[in-house]
Amino acid sequence: MLLITMRYINVVPLLTSALTQAQNTNLIPGISAYTVSAEFPTSAFPSYYERPVATQEPQPALYDPVLNITFPLNLTNPDTIPTVDNDPIYYPQPIAKISNASAEALVKSAIVNITEIITGSSVTGNCSKCTASLSVAKIVAQYAPESVPDMLVTLCEKFQFSSNATCKSTYEATSYGAVYTQVLALADVSGLDGQYICNDLSSTFCKAPTVSPLNTTNLFPKPKPANAFAPPPSGKRVKVLHLSDFHLDPRYSVASEANCTAGVCCRTNVHATGLSVGQVTLPAPLYGAYKCDTPYYLGLSALQAIAPLTGTHEDSSFAWTVYTGDLVSHDPQNQLSRAYTEYAEVSTYTMFKEYIGSPVFPVLGNHDTNPEAIDAPHNLPGDLGQQFSWNYDHVSALWQQNGWINSTTAGEARLHYGAYSVLNQYGLRIITLNTDFWYRSNYLNYINTANPDVSGMLAFLIQELQSAEDTGERVWILGHVLPGWDGSNPLPNPTDLFYQIIDRYSPHVIANVFFGHTHEDQVMIYYANNGTVQTSDNALTTGWICPSVTPLTNLNSGFRMYEVDTGSFEIYEAYTFYSAVSSFPDLNVSDTGPAYQFEYSTREVYIDWPENEPLDAKYWHAVTEAMLTNISIVEQFNTYQGKKSVKTPACNTTACQDAKICYMRSGSEPLGRQCPQGYGSVQSAFTPGSS
Numbered sequence: 001m002l003l004i005t006m007r008y009i010n011v012v013p014l015l016t017s018a019l020t021q022a023q024n025t026n027l028i029p030g031i032s033a034y035t036v037s038a039e040f041p042t043s044a045f046p047s048y049y050e051r052p053v054a055t056q057e058p059q060p061a062l063y064d065p066v067l068n069i070t071f072p073l074n075l076t077n078p079d080t081i082p083t084v085d086n087d088p089i090y091y092p093q094p095i096a097k098i099s100n101a102s103a104e105a106l107v108k109s110a111i112v113n114i115t116e117i118i119t120g121s122s123v124t125g126n127c128s129k130c131t132a133s134l135s136v137a138k139i140v141a142q143y144a145p146e147s148v149p150d151m152l153v154t155l156c157e158k159f160q161f162s163s164n165a166t167c168k169s170t171y172e173a174t175s176y177g178a179v180y181t182q183v184l185a186l187a188d189v190s191g192l193d194g195q196y197i198c199n200d201l202s203s204t205f206c207k208a209p210t211v212s213p214l215n216t217t218n219l220f221p222k223p224k225p226a227n228a229f230a231p232p233p234s235g236k237r238v239k240v241l242h243l244s245d246f247h248l249d250p251r252y253s254v255a256s257e258a259n260c261t262a263g264v265c266c267r268t269n270v271h272a273t274g275l276s277v278g279q280v281t282l283p284a285p286l287y288g289a290y291k292c293d294t295p296y297y298l299g300l301s302a303l304q305a306i307a308p309l310t311g312t313h314e315d316s317s318f319a320w321t322v323y324t325g326d327l328v329s330h331d332p333q334n335q336l337s338r339a340y341t342e343y344a345e346v347s348t349y350t351m352f353k354e355y356i357g358s359p360v361f362p363v364l365g366n367h368d369t370n371p372e373a374i375d376a377p378h379n380l381p382g383d384l385g386q387q388f389s390w391n392y393d394h395v396s397a398l399w400q401q402n403g404w405i406n407s408t409t410a411g412e413a414r415l416h417y418g419a420y421s422v423l424n425q426y427g428l429r430i431i432t433l434n435t436d437f438w439y440r441s442n443y444l445n446y447i448n449t450a451n452p453d454v455s456g457m458l459a460f461l462i463q464e465l466q467s468a469e470d471t472g473e474r475v476w477i478l479g480h481v482l483p484g485w486d487g488s489n490p491l492p493n494p495t496d497l498f499y500q501i502i503d504r505y506s507p508h509v510i511a512n513v514f515f516g517h518t519h520e521d522q523v524m525i526y527y528a529n530n531g532t533v534q535t536s537d538n539a540l541t542t543g544w545i546c547p548s549v550t551p552l553t554n555l556n557s558g559f560r561m562y563e564v565d566t567g568s569f570e571i572y573e574a575y576t577f578y579s580a581v582s583s584f585p586d587l588n589v590s591d592t593g594p595a596y597q598f599e600y601s602t603r604e605v606y607i608d609w610p611e612n613e614p615l616d617a618k619y620w621h622a623v624t625e626a627m628l629t630n631i632s633i634v635e636q637f638n639t640y641q642g643k644k645s646v647k648t649p650a651c652n653t654t655a656c657q658d659a660k661i662c663y664m665r666s667g668s669e670p671l672g673r674q675c676p677q678g679y680g681s682v683q684s685a686f687t688p689g690s691s
Helices: 012-016 100-119 126-143 145-158 164-171 173-186 192-201 296-310 338-355 382-386 389-401 407-415 457-471 492-504 581-586 617-629 631-641 654-664
Strands: 033-035 047-050 237-243 320-323 360-362 421-423 428-432 474-478 510-515 522-527 539-545 557-565 571-579 595-601
Touching (some): 100 126, 100 145, 126 173, 126 192, 145 164, 145 173, 164 173, 237 296, 296 338, 296 557, 296 571, 338 389, 360 428, 389 407, 428 457, 457 474, 522 617, 539 571, 539 617, 617 631, 617 654, 631 654
Parallel strands (some): 320 360, 428 474
Antiparallel strands (some): 237 557, 522 539, 571 595
16 A cells, blocks of 8 residues: 655644633633544545545554664554464473373363352252362463463353354464463462452353452561641642543544444444344444444544643643553454554554643553553563563553653663652653553452562552652652552452552652543542541542543543643642534534643532632542532532533432442542442443442
8 A cells, every 4th residue: 555645734723623612711721622624634644545534534653763663564454464373382381291192181171170060969058069170271371371262262162151253262372362271370269359250251150259358567678757738839820631541443444333332432343233234224324323432533632632622732841640540442362462452552642742832641541552451560481471572662652752851760661560659840850651450351460369469569669759758849659550449440459458558658748649441431539548537638539430432322422621730739620621522423524623622620619619729539428428418519510520421421420429439439440349330331231339
């Protein structure tokens, strides 16, 4: 395919031409709404395989300056989506060398034994049957690891655990089969690890294990100071941008099915219920849809809208930007690869560099790796501990090349799973974490589950926080997967430890904590003493969860800006902006793009709060106190949680009211799991009582 080189076009005239509404300086930082030009900003990339037109997404010819390659068109071409991942496969070393014939016999024997355990009466109870089956499979993983994926596919199909196609796509070696093999070989499958594994497979197999006792003796280098108070504000404020969950979909296909049966829609290879591929009930609009990830047209629209809506420009840009993870689209695992992950990293960071005039401090999300959600602690044996170094090397080099971190910090990121600690130009220390190490879907976390910090990530956090305390620095912590809310995403032991770390170093060191992942607008409050007494006096720190750029699923597209004091680094205002995805099908795309608009001011919308007081944990605790007696505040919070999406279910019952307040006060999995379940997400109808 011929490369079409595009002349660099200055995008500033496109921005200024759309500044049609006067700014209300008393309430909002910029104009109230910004309508994006219909003209695609081709200057975002230097060259293209396929030009952007109103009937299809563009295909940039992306050059990777770290790998020194140009990604091929067939990687992202919506008509040639690959279904085989040829990346390296990592198996644990067998404890003894056996012949192929012996391996085959071992697998056959294991299948017979597992069948007897499941269908027979020698082992009773679902949990016991499951862990006993794992113990049999462990022997195969230890002696014939390369035989395990096919064995898992066979067992999955035999017991109809999923459809045959899903069994294969889940357990084949190039998907998660090799990862499961590592888990089986290295985990204590007959003990606590096995209970976690079986609960992950099905909550009907084993109950979810509760949090293990945490020994905090000698956990922290020094005791908490008696005068642990936040420093006073300087009175000088700067603007800080918060973006999350971009989820770029370069395989998005205009006019394909936007209401498919399962998975990410707006692809040529999906269809609606009862129809075949090629038959379409809801054509995908140019700018995106509720069941689809972010096409280039939408992603660049959001980035173009940021400056006019936030009142920033070349001479008065953001002080800094935080990006709380997830660049890659929600493809099935057999359509993902290292190259596809690297493509999303290069493309999205290129767009950020072009449109955001400040340093960007990114974290890795669960989708920013391959296989999706999997990261390995360095202490796994042999090559297994370094099996994801390709990704840490890649992103750290990209961040350094963009001028966001220096070479020393890039080296730190390579060592700490893409995490790093950096002092920014205003004197704020920003510490990032790879939260895959407390994410339920990182199956390698099921090895040594009793240890809350197998990776050493939280030891790194303690070390950096202690140094900050010793030198009088203030800290923001950035992660992706939130550690609390309803408790559905993380594991209990690591997030319990994280909560104790927040308690120890708040409020005098830690000013704020930031996450993404859910795609929704949420908040968590951290209290002293593990949240046992939830009062204003005990409210320590706030966890801000940023709304996503992607609409997936049933959400509007959005982003947020903070006004931050440069002395205390507390937040004094938070403005959220959105674009109504329901309007996209009706756009005349030859004349106009979508509109992004001001959604709400956190300070203005919930309660009266003194103007000179920050939007800190005490503020949010006061919001929850007001919610207890005024359900309309809960309803408003719920509306904003989905970014005013027309798909958001109503929260107008006392049960939903109680649940939302409980989630907001739960900064760890153990606390979140004590809350009423079924009201955590607004992406579908609430399911009271679900777990």
